[in-house]
Amino acid sequence: MSEQWVVAAKVADVAPGGMKHAEVADKNLAIYNLGGTFYATDNECTHAYAMLTDGTIDGEVIECPLHGGAFEIKTGKGLGAPIFCDIKSYPTRVTGDAVEVNVAD
Ligand code: FES
DSSP, X not given: OOOOEEEEEEGGGSXXXXXXXXXXXXXXXXXXXXXXXXXXXXXXXXXXXXXXXXXXXXXXXXXXXXXXXXXXXXXXXXXXXXXXXXXOXXXXXXXXXXXXXXXXX
16 A cells, blocks of 8 residues: 655644544545544545534544534444445554644555
């Protein structure tokens, strides 16, 4: 698998239980902190047009601010209607005080 690690956020900017929008490498990402572990997915809902970072985290699920759509944060898997298409999730790592995301296809 190819690798293209980019800095997407500072560790201190994404508190546990929180999330942050990041535009890196021509991608619109959502960076999440679940109990000190970081995850990254595409930020745009696959149903219509909404930013998931405007929604709410419920446990390990991100709920879209519109229409009640939801996805698993760890995998990007869509959790039922009205979501019929998963979002892409990305590997993350922490280097120093930076959250890095592997945006390679
Ligand atoms: S835009 Fe996300 S559920 Fe409709």
